[in-house]
Amino acid sequence: MSLLEVDKLEVSFGRTAAVRGASFTVEPGETHCLVGESGCGKSVTALSVMNLLVRSADRRAQRLAFQGEDLLELSDKGMARLRGNAMAMIFQEPMTSLNPAYTVGSQMTEVLRRHKGTGQRAATDRAADLLARVGITAPGMRLGQFPHQLSGGLRQRVMIAMALMCDPQLLIADEPTTALDVTVQAQILRLLAGLQRDLGLGLLLITHDLGIVARVATRVSVMYAGEVVESAPTAELFANPRHPYTQGLLRCVPVPGKIQRDQPLGAIRGTVPRVGPGFEGCAFRERCDFADETCSHAIPRHQAGVTHDFLCRLPA
Numbered sequence: 588m589s590l591l592e593v594d595k596l597e598v599s600f601g602r603t604a605a606v607r608g609a610s611f612t613v614e615p616g617e618t619h620c621l622v623g624e625s626g627c628g629k630s631v632t633a634l635s636v637m638n639l640l641v642r643s644a645d646r647r648a649q650r651l652a653f654q655g656e657d658l659l660e661l662s663d664k665g666m667a668r669l670r671g672n673a674m675a676m677i678f679q680e681p682m683t684s685l686n687p688a689y690t691v692g693s694q695m696t697e698v699l700r701r702h703k704g705t706g707q708r709a710a711t712d713r714a715a716d717l718l719a720r721v722g723i724t725a726p727g728m729r730l731g732q733f734p735h736q737l738s739g740g741l742r743q744r745v746m747i748a749m750a751l752m753c754d755p756q757l758l759i760a761d762e763p764t765t766a767l768d769v770t771v772q773a774q775i776l777r778l779l780a781g782l783q784r785d786l787g788l789g790l791l792l793i794t795h796d797l798g799i800v801a802r803v804a805t806r807v808s809v810m811y812a813g814e815v816v817e818s819a820p821t822a823e824l825f826a827n828p829r830h831p832y833t834q835g836l837l838r839c840v841p842v843p844g845k846i847q848r849d850q851p852l853g854a855i856r857g858t859v860p861r862v863g864p865g866f867e868g869c870a871f872r873e874r875c876d877f878a879d880e881t882c883s884h885a886i887p888r889h890q891a892g893v894t895h896d897f898l899c900r901l902p903a
Contacts, residue, residue, distance in 0.1 A: 590615050590757055590789040591636065591674075594650035598631050598813075600643065604862050605631045607813035613757065618783055618790040620800045620821075622836070623810035626859050629793045630679060632810070633759050636791075637676050638666045653757065672702040674757040675750035679765055681743040685734040691745055692730030698752040717748040721778055740771035747778065754786070761793045776803060797840050801825060806894075809833050812862050812870035819895035829889070829897040831875045869900070877901060 591613040598606040606628040613619045621629045634640050636651070638658065651658045653674055658666070670676075678684040686694060695717075696710035705713070711730065718726035721744040734742060743763060750758055760779060764772035780803050783790045794800060800807055800821065808818040809832065817830040828834045838853035846852065857874040869875070872882040881900050888898050 588655050589613065589652075590617075590654060591791065592650055592652045593632070593636065594648060596632065596635060596648040596651060597646070598628070598635050598640065599645045599864055600641075602863050604864050604866060605644075605813055606635065607862065607866070609810065609813065609815045611808045611815055611818060613789045613791050615756070615789050616783075616787045617805045618780070618792055618803050620804040620807045621791065621793045621810055622795065622797065622800055622807055624795060624859055627810045628813040629795075629810055630761050633676065633761050633791065633793055636759065637670055637674070638663075639670075639676075668702075671698055671750075671755075672753045673755055674759070675753070675755040676759040677743075677746050677750050677761065677763050679761040679763075681739050681746055681763075681765075681767070684746055685742060687734050689733075690730065691732055691734065691737070695730070695745070695749050695752060698749060702753050713752060714748070717751055718745070721745075721748045721782075722774070723748075739767050740774070743767060743771075743775055744778070747775075747782070751782065751786070755788065757789045757791065758783070759791045759793070762795075763792070764794075764796075764799070779803070797836060809836070812859055814870065814898060816871070816899070817895075817897040819892070819897075823892065823895050827891065827895075829891050829895070829901075830871075830899050831877055831901075832871050833897070835874075869898075 589612040594610050596606050596609045609632055611619065621632065623629055635646050640646060648659060653669065692711060692714055695714040696707065699705045699710040699713055714730055715726040718729055723729055723741060723744050763779065764775050767775065776799060782788065804821040807821050807824045808815045809830065811832050817833045828837055835855040839855065841852060855874055860870055860873065862870055867885060868883040869886050872878040886898055886900055888896055889902065890896050
């Protein structure tokens with residue numbers, strides 16, 4: 588049984604279709620990366636899994652399940668039982684994700700006390716232990732500090748520690764290195780990879796950075812305009828990308844020793860379109876060098892291998 592199953596997820600906000608039939612799974616102990624440009628639906632997909640969308644959003648799916656439990660049928664109370672407990676999320680912006688009015692310690696211990704009924708002393712000990720585990724020195728002192736007293740990198744580490752308070756089976760990390768400098772980014776990625784390996788977590792990592800994907804991912808799903816246009820094991824996707832959008836993304840990655848001085852970097856012309864409900868055809872067709880009139884009709888999904896599929900009119 589997959590840890591997380593997402594089958595034909597659709598999310599719309601009025602006349603805007605943010606996610607259109609996205610499907611993927613996350614297996615226990617796997618790092619599954621969702622990749623794509625800003626605005627392609629990655630974060631909305633994560634918020635859909637956690638049921639944290641605004642009330643005006645319309646969420647539908649053929650199947651949305653965690654450890655076999657149907658998330659679409661869960662009440663608000665049932666979802667609150669899972670959220671922060673068996674499944675946890677690290678949000679995109681570390682500078683604003685913590686409540687500025689409460690200390691780090693009070694926010695961390697609240698998670699454990701609510702879900703596990705743990706006493707204050709035991710919860711505080713657990714929080715200090717996790718802060719030390721994510722590389723924060725003097726954890727006892729940090730528990731008494733407020734978020735504004737911490738740097739961006741420390742706040743992100745606190746968010747990771749808070750997400751691990753209840754030993755979740757699934758951890759969703761939404762752009763966990765956004766707004767952090769390059770050195771801290773590398774530290775956070777090593778930390779996540781080590782925790783995922785040591786604790787056996789299923790990790791759904793959302794990013795637009797293919798360098799991160801190459802280093803940590805087990806499997807990759809490429810999103811464009813709300814659709815998963817290609818999905819494959821990491822090594823296979825980098826070696827044999829089949830969708831024109833995936834090929835374009837990889838051409839945009841600077842390769843040391845191959846990019847000549849004064850030569851332009853790779854780019855994909857145009858911008859991501861705004862897609863409304865009922866849109867048909869390939870959303871990438873206005874930016875694709877291989878598009879023709881058939882791309883405005885229903886697009887087939889091909890198998891390029893047992894575990895490699897892509898959505899395109901071009902044959903496998």
